[in-house]
Amino acid sequence: MLAGIVNSYPQLVHRVDDSRVIIKNVEKKQVGLVSGGGSGHEPAHAGFVGEGMLSAAVLGDVFTSPTPDQIEIAIEHADQGAGVLLIVKNYTGDILNFEMAKDLAEMNDIDVKMVVVDDDIAVEDSTYTAGKRGVAGTILVHKILGDAAKNGTNLADLKTLGDQVVAAIKTIGVALKAATVPEVGKPGFLLAENEIEFGVGIHGEPGYRREKLQSSMTLAKELVNKLLVSYKQKPQEIGVLVNGMGGTPLMEQFIFINDVLNLLKQENIQVAFHKVGNYMTSIDMQGLSLTFIDLTDTKWQAALTSPVKTISW
Amino acid sequence: MLAGIVNSYPQLVHRVDDSRVIIKNVEKKQVGLVSGGGSGHEPAHAGFVGEGMLSAAVLGDVFTSPTPDQIEIAIEHADQGAGVLLIVKNYTGDILNFEMAKDLAEMNDIDVKMVVVDDDIAVEDSTYTAGKRGVAGTILVHKILGDAAKNGTNLADLKTLGDQVVAAIKTIGVALKAATVPEVGKPGFLLAENEIEFGVGIHGEPGYRREKLQSSMTLAKELVNKLLVSYKQKPQEIGVLVNGMGGTPLMEQFIFINDVLNLLKQENIQVAFHKVGNYMTSIDMQGLSLTFIDLTDTKWQAALTSPVKTISW
Numbered sequence: 210m211l212a213g214i215v216n217s218y219p220q221l222v223h224r225v226d227d228s229r230v231i232i233k234n235v236e237k238k239q240v241g242l243v244s245g246g247g248s249g250h251e252p253a254h255a256g257f258v259g260e261g262m263l264s265a266a267v268l269g270d271v272f273t274s275p276t277p278d279q280i281e282i283a284i285e286h287a288d289q290g291a292g293v294l295l296i297v298k299n300y301t302g303d304i305l306n307f308e309m310a311k312d313l314a315e316m317n318d319i320d321v322k323m324v325v326v327d328d329d330i331a332v333e334d335s336t337y338t339a340g341k342r343g344v345a346g347t348i349l350v351h352k353i354l355g356d357a358a359k360n361g362t363n364l365a366d367l368k369t370l371g372d373q374v375v376a377a378i379k380t381i382g383v384a385l386k387a388a389t390v391p392e393v394g395k396p397g398f399l400l401a402e403n404e405i406e407f408g409v410g411i412h413g414e415p416g417y418r419r420e421k422l423q424s425s426m427t428l429a430k431e432l433v434n435k436l437l438v439s440y441k442q443k444p445q446e447i448g449v450l451v452n453g454m455g456g457t458p459l460m461e462q463f464i465f466i467n468d469v470l471n472l473l474k475q476e477n478i479q480v481a482f483h484k485v486g487n488y489m490t491s492i493d494m495q496g497l498s499l500t501f502i503d504l505t506d507t508k509w510q511a512a513l514t515s516p517v518k519t520i521s522w
Numbered sequence: 523m524l525a526g527i528v529n530s531y532p533q534l535v536h537r538v539d540d541s542r543v544i545i546k547n548v549e550k551k552q553v554g555l556v557s558g559g560g561s562g563h564e565p566a567h568a569g570f571v572g573e574g575m576l577s578a579a580v581l582g583d584v585f586t587s588p589t590p591d592q593i594e595i596a597i598e599h600a601d602q603g604a605g606v607l608l609i610v611k612n613y614t615g616d617i618l619n620f621e622m623a624k625d626l627a628e629m630n631d632i633d634v635k636m637v638v639v640d641d642d643i644a645v646e647d648s649t650y651t652a653g654k655r656g657v658a659g660t661i662l663v664h665k666i667l668g669d670a671a672k673n674g675t676n677l678a679d680l681k682t683l684g685d686q687v688v689a690a691i692k693t694i695g696v697a698l699k700a701a702t703v704p705e706v707g708k709p710g711f712l713l714a715e716n717e718i719e720f721g722v723g724i725h726g727e728p729g730y731r732r733e734k735l736q737s738s739m740t741l742a743k744e745l746v747n748k749l750l751v752s753y754k755q756k757p758q759e760i761g762v763l764v765n766g767m768g769g770t771p772l773m774e775q776f777i778f779i780n781d782v783l784n785l786l787k788q789e790n791i792q793v794a795f796h797k798v799g800n801y802m803t804s805i806d807m808q809g810l811s812l813t814f815i816d817l818t819d820t821k822w823q824a825a826l827t828s829p830v831k832t833i834s835w
Contacts, residue, residue, distance in 0.1 A: 213776030216783050217798050251772035271773075456769040458805045459564035460584075463526030470529050485530050487800070492771045493808070 298343025569834025611656025
């Protein structure tokens with residue numbers, strides 16, 4: 210898969226020899242941004258490597274964290290002398306390995322800081338996770354920090370910005386059918402015909418409720434309400450990301466985002482940014498997630514809409 | 523779905539009031555390009571409306587041709603006084619309705635010509651089709667003709683160019699699992715576990731053989747060979763499109779295109795353009811198609827890679 214990615218987009222990215230690291234072609238003096246995690250979430254994260262977003266992505270096996278030595282290769286190649294920021298989804302294995310890689314790189318005199326994304330509001334403490342999980346909202350972190358890094362923000366300020374951005378992002382997902390990990394050969398969990406699970410994670414981790422499949426509008430109401438009440442103060446202006454899980458037709462995603470946008474209009478919430486498509490998938494899972502980012506009193510809208518040169522943004 | 527598309531991308535497209543027509547925002551004096559067909563193939567065709575590609579897309583119900591009056595609305599709104607070219611996939615219903623709309627528009631003094639795309643080499647005369655079917659290669663027609671129209675090519679020359687481009691494009695697909703039309707509620711055909719069908723169409727039309735699922739490389743060999751022998755002269759330089767059918771993870775598509783590119787290298791065929799992702803889907807069908815366009819002695823490479831402003835190219 211790594212070979213396929215770099216052979217399909219040689220104008221944008223290349224692979225660090227004999228590694229699991231995909232890195233952007235154009236190297237500019239800026240803080241390096243490195244993200245990654247298990248494979249199976251394509252286009253995340255390699256699809257977001259390029260000018261204005263990530264410097265490098267490091268890929269583990271399917272649903273498995275990359276190893277510390279692989280992550281360290283990414284850090285070394287992403288460093289232009291201004292340090293490296295790691296953007297890590299909150300899973301125990303990822304945190305452990307990225308932390309270890311950070312220690313290794315620091316021994317080689319590279320400044321490294323880490324931002325942990327935990328945007329999934331569905332459940333606390335899930336399979337593989339202490340605290341909340343990191344899911345589709347991660348790509349908004351890539352985008353906003355990528356824009357800031359490109360514009361010369363230093364490592365310390367990027368870390369501060371990253372923590373602020375993460376705090377503003379909330380995601381919740383639903384699934385109609387679980388992903389099948391190739392090596393396992395059968396779906397990770399079973400839902401009855403016409404049954405959905407609310408709050409499911411991007412590796413098929415359990416959610417908070419199963420019930421009969423409902424209309425897109427009924428689904429949208431539950432997810433929009435859950436997200437809005439998760440903010441301490443109701444946002445006045447937001448960005449919206451509807452993310453397909455890999456096996457969900459774009460047709461259904463467009464119907465769903467339309468319902469979401471109509472509900473937000475009724476709530477008098479301004480939508481300053483929206484995006485719909487497959488960005489953080491779970492192999493062939495049928496389902497989608499809804500992400501809000503609170504843009505009230507921020508200047509992040511410009512960062513979300515600035516041009517980038519990546520495979521998949 | 524139409525509302526979702528235009529509400530998600532108001533900066534690019536809008537909807538002609540009370541119609542099934544999605545049209546680009548920026549209107550420039552050029553030949554109008556109109557395409558369309560049944561829904562269920564998203565992002566085709568609305569995702570390819572915008573500067574440098576289509577002027578308008580007209581959407582029927584799922585897997586059902588739009589009606590002549592809807593197509594005529596698209597033609598009227600796409601016409602800037604330089605005429606309109608229709609790009610139609612070869613299905614009996616589409617041909618009939620686009621022909622009828624052409625007649626209606628001509629009565630209103632609009633010059634209209636039509637290019638029929640029949641790139642699928644799998645079978646002659648399939649369900650819904652006399653002759654070969656039009657499938658994923660259609661988006662390469664959109665791109666090349668869109669570039670030419672933007673650069674001022676007149677209607678007659680666009681028609682000639684369109685027919686040349688169509689003749690250079692060959693596609694073949696495989697499926698692991700059929701699409702489920704929402705109103706029907708069950709898959710259009712059944713394959714056994716680990717069985718694939720070669721040559722399947724984008725509405726689940728029958729292909730030419732069923733057999734056990736094989737490795738990506740074995741699949742790639744069959745599809746590459748079938749495509750290459752379908753050309754009268756073996757191409758020296760081609761463009762490659764790997765198209766996911768809607769339910770196929772991007773992970774698998776990257777693995778497959780890598781095998782295809784390796785096989786083409788062995789054949790000493792230059793690949794001047796490649797693209798991978800979900801472009802012409804069949805709702806949630808699991809499968810993919812492979813398209814070649816013969817670029818030997820053409821200048822179409824520049825047209826394939828020029829920048830556009832669309833949702834999905």
